[in-house]
Amino acid sequence: MPAITLDHVRRVFRTSTGVIRRKRKDVVALEDLSLEVGEGELFGLLGPNGAGKTTTVKILTTLLIPTAGRASVLGYDVVRDARQIRPRVGFVFGGERGLYYRVSGRDNLEYFAELYAVEPRRIRVRVDELLDLVGLRDRANERVEGYSRGMKQRLHLARMLLHDPAVLFLDEPTIGLDPIGARELREAVERLHAAGKTIVLTTHYMFEADALCDRIGVINEGKLVALGTPEELKRLVSDKSVVELEVYGVGEEHLARLRALDFVDSVAVERRELRELLRVQTALGERAVPRLMASLERLEVGRVSVREATLEDAYVRLVGKLE
Amino acid sequence: MRRELRAFSASTRLWLRYMAVDRFMLFCAFVQPFFIAVTVMYMLHHQPQFDPVYVVVGSALTGIWSVVLFDGSWAINSERFQGTLELLVGAPSSLYAVIAGKLAGGMAFSVTSMALSYAVGAWLFGYSIVVRDVPAFAVAFVLALIAIGALGVLIAPLGILARSVRQFLTVLEHPIYILGGFLFPVLLLPGWLLPISYALPPYWAAVALHGTSSGELSGVAFAEVCAVLLLSSLACFVLAAPLFRLVLRRARVEGTLSLT
Known part of the structure; x- marks a missing residue:
């Protein structure tokens, strides 16, 4: 029981x-x-x-x-x-x-x-x-x-x-x-x-x-x-990578554009003091970076990194956002 | 039953400790009765029929009633505000026993206001304050405390059923001083108010305490007053039980046990 x-x-x-x-x-x-x-x-x-x-x-x-x-x-x-x-x-x-x-x-x-x-x-x-x-x-x-x-x-x-x-x-x-x-x-x-x-x-x-x-x-x-x-x-995200992009002044229109990309599984935003951290889940890994940058045109982009997905990324994929 | 008695006793002890550092309750139990005792003794000391024990008992009743009224009407809500109500409801003991214990602690604390009033009369004004029928007074004192405490137990769930009820209850402090005949006989009031007085347990508590302290209440009349106090206590305790169940059920349905 x-x-x-x-x-x-x-x-x-x-x-x-x-x-x-x-x-x-x-x-x-x-x-x-x-x-x-x-x-x-x-x-x-x-x-x-x-x-x-x-x-x-x-x-x-x-x-x-x-x-x-x-x-x-x-x-x-x-x-x-x-x-x-x-x-x-x-x-x-x-x-x-x-x-x-x-x-x-x-x-x-x-x-x-x-x-x-x-x-x-x-x-x-x-x-x-x-x-x-x-x-x-x-x-x-x-x-x-x-x-x-x-x-x-x-x-x-x-x-x-x-x-x-x-x-x-x-x-x-x-x-x-x-x-x-x-x-x-x-x-x-x-x-x-x-x-x-x-x-x-x-x-x-x-x-x-x-x-x-x-x-x-x-x-x-x-x-x-x-x-x-x-x-x-x-395992839900075992074949995925996470591209993290530090951006300044990201808006809903940028997020909508990113989410519309066929190789993007999910997009989450973590708002920090003066900037935002975008976390994009994708199966393309590093190859996704130039296309993501192109979608964020006219937006100031700082540090960019690519890493393997974790449980937190699985969670983000499931609930679709960060706290 | 044993569990409920333990919850009652533990809540009494905890609340006694709590009240000893609560400034508002210290005001209700000590400062307010002190000023009432001084004012009334000063006002009445030229009256030929003035009996200082009447003022001592009356001002003590004001302290007890104020503590019971405020403690009772806020008993549940104060637990809610400090985030402990969920813990009390989630515990196996009944909230009824906890709140009754809490009120008993408040009353035990407020009883000290009688000693303060005695000190004001004896030392500040130099009166000889004598209780004429000590055994009867002791019985009346216990029954009066139970009756007023039982009213507090009934007030506790009423105080949380609706904010308007709680506001109404908190303005009852001074009217009950008057309608209960704590400091002046109710016969001084207009006749149409007397039925209201007779329906109030604090009135009968005052009758018992004033009557036995002055020696004017004895025999059958004393037994009748004791019976009224016992019956009113029983009625309050019995009526409070379904109200507690209703309040808890409603809080669990509406999700109002906590503030968050």
Whole structure:
């Protein structure tokens, strides 16, 4: 039996605009999502902002009710059996919020240990174990408001593990962390995976998904657009090269012209401070460069390079844009 | 049940710590009752029938009510604003127990306002402040706290159902001081307002505390007031349960547990 099942899940949010004449608008966060995650699997959920990753995690953690379709965790339905699911799952949402800032890190953990009904005699030991695990033992008695972003994120991780849940949901857990903090968190995730936990990880970082995940699902505009192991996804672009062109002042008309070229598979733009980096996927490799330059006539072009495609390029090809 | 009691107790302890550093709640629990006690004692001390224990009890009630009203109407939303509401809802304990515990913490904190009012009367004005029927007062005190706290538990889900309801609730602070007869007998009010007073648990809390502190309430009349307090508490607790379920269901459907 899979640990997690999503069966044609749809989720629509209703918003409204205006004060006197309110206009209602439906925003589709998940169009039709079906997938399964096996027991003990580390599953990556990738997608651009607004693709539906967090919505999926919130549905699976019983915080949102799907508009249509069914979802289950460990065989329990997320709508009907929320009370059975909650003690069995742990979750972390990226960012600094979600902590009681005016009390200490230890107070936060002890409080949630009570809410998760950790055996009273075990609470102090468990909290100390987790403080050691996330490297916060020395600062445990300080108020959370004085913690750095990375410390808060590690405290979230400790909170998630208090009741030793079987299924973990980590929604962009390394966002905003410094490289060392992010690496430590990834190592902790690897240890949890090795300990047999089922983990769903959403992330923007391709290398993170590549390094950690057994399988990856890519969602875009609420739909699953690819599913497979990192190697399988990389194979989507294994015959492709990526031409990177540093340009100044690229406009929609230039992008449209590039996309219309028959040898171009996808074009992505990464906007930097004073310039843009164009990433063009093509099977032609270096031979594509003169024709691409010709299409960008009257546009100032700086550095040009050609490299092999990576998982990130596979992702760009699937979702058609960069963050 | 044991899980809910643990959630209640843990929330009470956490909220006590939290309130000790919250300036607004410190104002509600200490500064405001202090000024009310000083003002009322100064206004009434020439009155022949003036009883300082009435002011001590009344100003303490204002502190308790203010904390319960603001804590209750913002109890859920404040968790939402700090991003902890999703964690509370996603935990196995009920939000009802957590919010009730939070309010109990607030009330335990605000009870200290009674000691402050006593200090104002005894030390600043030099009154001899005596509770005439101490055992009855102790019983009335516990029941009054439960009744006002139960009203806070009912207010909590109402406060999140609609912004207009929350705004309406927050302007109820001073009217309840008057309609509850905290500082002046409600018989001074126009007759048509009395039914409103009689429908309010804070009024009966004030009747119990003022009556037992002055020694004027005893026997059957005292038992009746206690029964009203118990019944109103029970009604609030029972009515709050489906409201919490409704609020949670609606938040999960509409996606309003978090701000993002």
